[in-house]
Every structure is written in C-alpha cells, then in structure tokens.
Amino acid sequence: MAPPERSTNSLGMHFVTIPAGEFMMGSDERPDALAQAYPQYPRERFLLLADEAPVHRVRITRAFQMGQHEVTVGQFRRFLLASGYVPDAERDGTGGYGYNPSYDPASSARGDAFEGRQRRYSWRNPGFTQSEEHPVVNVTWHDAQALAAWLSQTEGRRYRLPTEAEWEYACRAGSRTRYHSGDAPESLAQVANVFDQDSASLWPQWRAFALPHHDGFSFTAPVGSFAPNAWGLHDMHGNAWEWVSDWHGDDYYAHSPVEDPQGPAEGGVKVRRGGSWHTWSFYARASYRNWNDPDTRYTLVGMRLVRELP
Template sequence: MRLVQVALIITAVSLAWLPAQAEEKASVSEIEARINQVQMQYNSFTDQVDQMTAEEQRLRQQLTQLREQSSGLERQRRQALDQMNRLYREMVDNPDTDISAAQSEYQSAVRAHQQNLEQVAVKTTELSGKQSESERIRLSKHSLVNQLELLKEQHRFARVNRLRDEFNRRGELEASQSLTCDRDETIRQCESRAELMAKQRASQSYLSTLFDNLSETDLVSERREESGVDVRVVGSNVVSSEYSGQRGYDVRLKVQMEGRLPRNHACELLGLDQRYCNESTSAERSPGEREVVKKPETESVMHRLVIRSNVHNDQVYIDGQRYGSTPVEVMLEPGRHNVEIARHGYDRYETSVDLRESTVVRGELSRSQFVFAAGERIQDVLSSDLEGPSLIVMPPGRGRVGDVSGNGRSNERPVRSVEFEAPFAVSVAPVTVSQFNAFIDATNHITDAEEGAGCAQLQEGQPVKSSQLNWQNPGYEVSDDMPVTCVSDRDAAEYARWLTRTTGKQYSIPTEGQWEYSARAGQRSDYWWGDSVGVGQANCRGCGGDWSGQQPSPVGTYESNQWGLYDTVGNVWEWTQRDKSSGSVVRGGAFNFAPSLARASARMEISSGFSANYIGFRVTRSE
C-alpha cells in the first residue's frame, strides 16, 4: 500500500510573466475611453437635436404670426389706398380738399407692410438655416451610432486578446512534496512519482494564480468549471531532495509552466460569441502568433456526453442509434458524433459534437407552427414582357417587436406586440437596380439625389453627400441584381405607387411592424438564425465574406430566413413607412455598418428625403 503524506508546500518564487506575444492595436482601456468619448458626443448631439427641434418650432410659430400680421397689414394698406383715392376724386369738385393726412396714412401702411415682408423673409432664412443645421447634426448622430457599435466590436476583440495574453504566459513556482515510497518501488520510481505529484499540485496552484490575476477575474471565475483551459509544464528542476527513515522521501521542485487558453475558450470565459474568437473575423492576431492546437489523444479514453432538451417525450439519436428520451447520459470514445433530438410537432434539432472532454448538449426545439420553406410566391405582371418584384406571403398572426433580447438600444424600446389578421406579401429581396430601372423608364422619375439633394457615402465613418452619386452611380460598380441605393423614402414610395397604378394591386413600403415581423420570421433572437451574427451569414462590416465593408452584394447571395426573405440582415438599410411620431426610419443594417445594427430590432432615424449608397428598400402588397 502506498502511504502518501500530503504535505505540499508551494512557494511563489517568481511570477515574472513573459511579455505578451504581440502588442494590441489598442488596449481595452484605450478603447473604453474612446467609447465614452463617442458616447458623450452622441449624447451631446442628441441634446443639440432637441434644442434645434425646439428652436425650429419657435421660428415656425413666429413665422406663422408674421404671416397672419401680413394679411392684416395688406388690408390696412388697401383701405388707406381707397381713402386716398376717394379724396383725390373729391378734389375734382373741391380743389381745397386736404389729402395730406390720407397720403401719410397710406405711406405708413405701405412701410408697415414692407417691413412685415422683410421680417418674413428673415425668419424664413433663419428657419432654413436651422433645418440645415439640424440635418447635419442628425447625420452626425447616425455616423456616431456606427462608430460606437464598431468600437464596441473592437472592445470585445481586445478583451479576448487581453485575456489570452494574461493567460498564455509563463511563470515559475516552487513545490514541495513528501511521500512514503512503496516497498516494491525502485528509488527512481519513487522519486519520479513524487516529482509528478509536485508538478500536478504546482499546475493546479498556477492555474488558480492565473485566474486570480486576470483583469476580469470575477466574470471569468464564474465560468471556470466549464472552461477548457489547462496548464502545460515546460520544465522543472530539483531544488532539494532527501530520504528519511521508514522509506520517506521529500522533494522540492522549481516548476516552469505555461497557461494554455485556446481562442474559442476565451470567448466562453468572457461570455462572448464565438465570432470574436474566429480566425476569419479576428484581425488582432500578430503575424508570428499561432493558435494552440491540442494534439489528438492516443490513449483509450471515454468521455461523458449528456443530452438535454426543452421538451418531454422526445427521442435522442447518437450516430443513428436511438438512446431514449432526454436526459440521456452515455460514455463515448473521443471523436466526432452526430446528435439528433426529435419530437412530433417540433423542428428536429441536429448538431455535431467533437468530443474531447465531458460535454453537455442542450437542444432547443421549436414548435412547427408554420411551414413556409417554399412560401406562396406572387409576381404581378407589369406588361407583356415585364414582371414586378417577386413576393412571398407572410402568415397572419401575432409577434413581439423591439428589443426582445435585451441587447438593443434605447430607441428599440419599449417592446410591443403586433398582430396581423390578414396575410400580406413582402418582396423576397430589396428592390434591385434592374427593377428600379424599369420604373424610371416607364415614368421618367427623377430621384431626390439627382434633383440636387445628392447621395451620401461613408468617408472615414462620416456620411458625406456628393452630387455625383446617384442610383446608377452609387460610388461602386453596380449590377442589375444588386439592391438599388441612393434612393430616398419619397423615391421608394413613388415606386410603390407606380406598382399600384400598373398592376391594380395595393403596393406600399413596409411599416416598421411589418418589416420586423417578416424579418424575424417567428423568431425572438437578434438574428433570424440566432443571437450571434456568426461569420459569412450576412453582408455587414466585420461579418466575413467578400462583400463585407466594401459594397452591397447581389440580392439572394446569403440564405433566406425561415419565411423565404433574403437580405433582412445587412446588405443595405431599408426604408419603412414614415410615422408621424418617429419620422423616417430605416431597418436591417448595411454592408458598412456594425453587425449589432443589423439585428432584427435595430432601427435608425433618418431625415425624410435623405439618400445614401447604403440605403435601399423593399415593398409589400396586400391581398
């Protein structure tokens, strides 16, 4: 029998951390300072908009009063003129008639009326100036929103890098171990066992030291038990060793160790989505930095796999073999295993698990309320050789819109319910360049941008208008199947009215409720596929893919949602019907805006008549 004396003494000899592998482009604290700065600018602009709105209202009231006075002064001028003319006629019969008072009264009336007109002109100019200044501030606000969200993205990446830098570093501890050698052990075997036990204890202590010294230790420690972190022993030296009576052996080791935190586990510890640890979306890795990859296990081991779900009376299948209803607990060999959870009336849950450690799979099954995989397609004929936009019917029903997940901005609250008693159709994708061109050919419509308002594009994060940009030349090369941009809400509404006149059906721009109800497709998550934007699933800045941050992609490049709609996440912002209380609003995000602004509930207030090369639209049609 082995008699082990658990008399471990660990002394901190050196925590001389090695430098981080690469300098961060910007530290977490620097980014936080920048976020606070931009947030203060945004709040300041919000206050300025409120002040401008109040000032505009005051000027409008003054202008209304002046115009009302103008009508009264005009009446007085005419009355004075009539009086003077009457006295002139009397002078014919009576040359001694005095008309000086009438002349003076008429001249005073003329001067008063002229002064009023001048005041009207001055106030009109002041109001126009205030409106222009208000427009500029509103544009600055929506660029600041994008800057703020992109900084938050950068902040999350920086937190991941900081955590890995703090964890993936070397340190040194001294560990003492005492034990009693077995009778059948050789001296060397006893020494090796003591050294191994010292290393194990040192590794555990070093792991605790790493966690205790993290910048976000409180947050990370909550997920420590579920993390995949480990410690690698890179070297050791015997400081002292001695034998005592009764086969006792004492050893003191100086152990060099290195923390091992794979990138994906950093996101798990911080509670961040895996996209912030995905190599294709992380620009922070230095050229010489390599991801730590665990070598395949060669020992014959078994790992525990637990399967749970949110429903009862389901069936679990692992690699095609049925294991009964959840919860299921089995021991399996390392490697990849396919897991399916099924129940009648629910969508099947499927996932693939690369089993390298004890793992829990929690399947969320959704009730199969509707079947809209193909959808009911509608496409009205515009002429003998021309068809309108392809639409798909949305089901009637109730839904919740707004900041359902709690991840949104203040303008997404409060959450409200919408109900549609009758089905309605929505164009499967934003209106394309080709479809808009047919409208231009048929109506000779001139867009607001072409009439002189110009079209905006982002330059260094700021929307800058250019008279050279329009729907045919938005600042990037266009194709017929790309979403049309550089169109205002008025242009979009005019397109819908043209469809109504041409087809005899009722077309319009979606209301905000219609847009979000359709974009969510019955889901409560931030995006129709889940709460993470993921990688390569949509065209938005930092979302991966050839188009990200560059220009719109052809419609339908990415998968449709559950109800058959394309491009409800990113690509181009989409106009919704103007509401008197909230003004003009665009939804859906864009190729050059942060992923968080492409959430189903994200909304951005825009001045009516504004055009940009990142804003388009889609249409709806009633039965």
C-alpha cells in the first residue's frame, strides 16, 4: 500500500488527506453478541448504547485533511507561546484532573479514577510525566476551538474539529468491524494504547477489564507509537479521547442527514471519541459515543484537528 499523502503545518502537525466517500455509521450489535465478546462486563452496560443506533448511511462529500496524530504537548505549547491564549484550566483558576497515586477513587462521590479539579493539574501537569511528543490532555472543547481559530487566521486555511461523522469515517478507514484492527478486543494490542496490564497495575480493582498484554505504557504514549489504520492515522483508538465538533443527541442518528451530518443544532454536551490510555476496550470501539460539557478538562481528553482542502 502506498504511504498516505502527508503535509505539515507551521506547528509541526502532520496531516493526511482523507478521500470523500460513503460508510455505514453506528452500531446495531445485539446485547447477546456484545456479552459474548466482552464476558467480564455486567450485562446492563450493553443496554445503554441506544445512541449508537440505528446504523445509517453517511456520505462525506468532500475530501479533507485530518491530523495524522493527536495534538501534542509540544504543539499546544508552541500555540500558546505564539498566540498568548490562556487555556481554560489556567484562566478560570480551577485547574483540571490528574493522577495521584495516593488518591483513592472510593473517596470520590462519583468513584472517579482521578483527582480534581485542582489548580495543580492542567495541560502542563496531568499527574504523570509527558514529553513534547505525547498527546496534550486536560484541554477543553473551547481550547480546541481556540487552537483551530488561531491556525486558521495565521495560515489562511480553515482548521476545525472534525464532525462526529468525519471522525468515525476516518477511524474506520473502510472497515466495518468494532475497531479498524478487527472485531476482537485483543486486536488493539498493535494499534492502540488502552487499558491493559500496564495501566491495571495502578488500578488493580479494574484488572478484569484490562486487555491481557503489556504495551509498555501505563499512561499516555508518544503519538505514533502504534501502527496506523489503513488511511495512515495513528491512535484513532486509545491514547487520548478526542473532541469533535458536534453536540450530542441520543436520537440524532434516527434523523441524521445522509450528506455531511453536522450533529444537532444545539445541546448541552459535546461528543468525544476514540477512547484513551485508561479506557476499557469496549469503550474504544469505533462506534462508541461519549460526551462532556465543553468546559470539561480531564486527564484523558485531548484533540485532533481537521484542515479543509482549498
């Protein structure tokens, strides 16, 4: 297979051209089939996926360029230095979330795996060591919008977050399996940094949900550490959740337009896709939809940008 057509922008982000085309979006897998594939999960988890259905045809009418990798710490730092933008976690003084080995999830009302919000945590400090090549996390949807707007103004090309449809289309890269690597959760070993035995060593209470392999990363991995999908995109499963542009709607798929769906016109939460280094394999499926308030900054959530073609 020929290498993907790639170009680089002023912050050192690599972009791959994604062709126009059609695909079937979403999932209508029955709970029984999911229970067989993920036997360690409580059955009720398979009954909470109505927003993944119905499976529906989507046509992406124009080719676009997508970040080959998630936005890195170094790229985000260069943006801040050049633009003077202050990220939400620092601007409002409430910080973000982070890993603290002495923190007990049972002490949280929500049972959250991470400590926060606290001022000590932000994109600069998610509670674990990151290099400039790791995906930036603890960034809000608004932070992602600010980066896209600055790049658009600086370079004279339109940058933005992908739509949810563009994201799933690019992730699948022509596949219809649970992951672009196949249906088996174990297929993620070569393509994704998700919750495995390395991460489970820090959260032994959830070891039953960890994949059986060791990928060498207890937290985030440098972008591009794992094999890409068929269109040359890395980390579409795992490493960091990725904000997309759409508002979330439970029933949106039932009346989504075929051509270039943009999501609901309004809503309360924005969609994020793909899973993270701490995500159980079931929630890293190509069709899985998660969401947060656009003000959320979390130690698992980052971003990937689209650059429109002229």
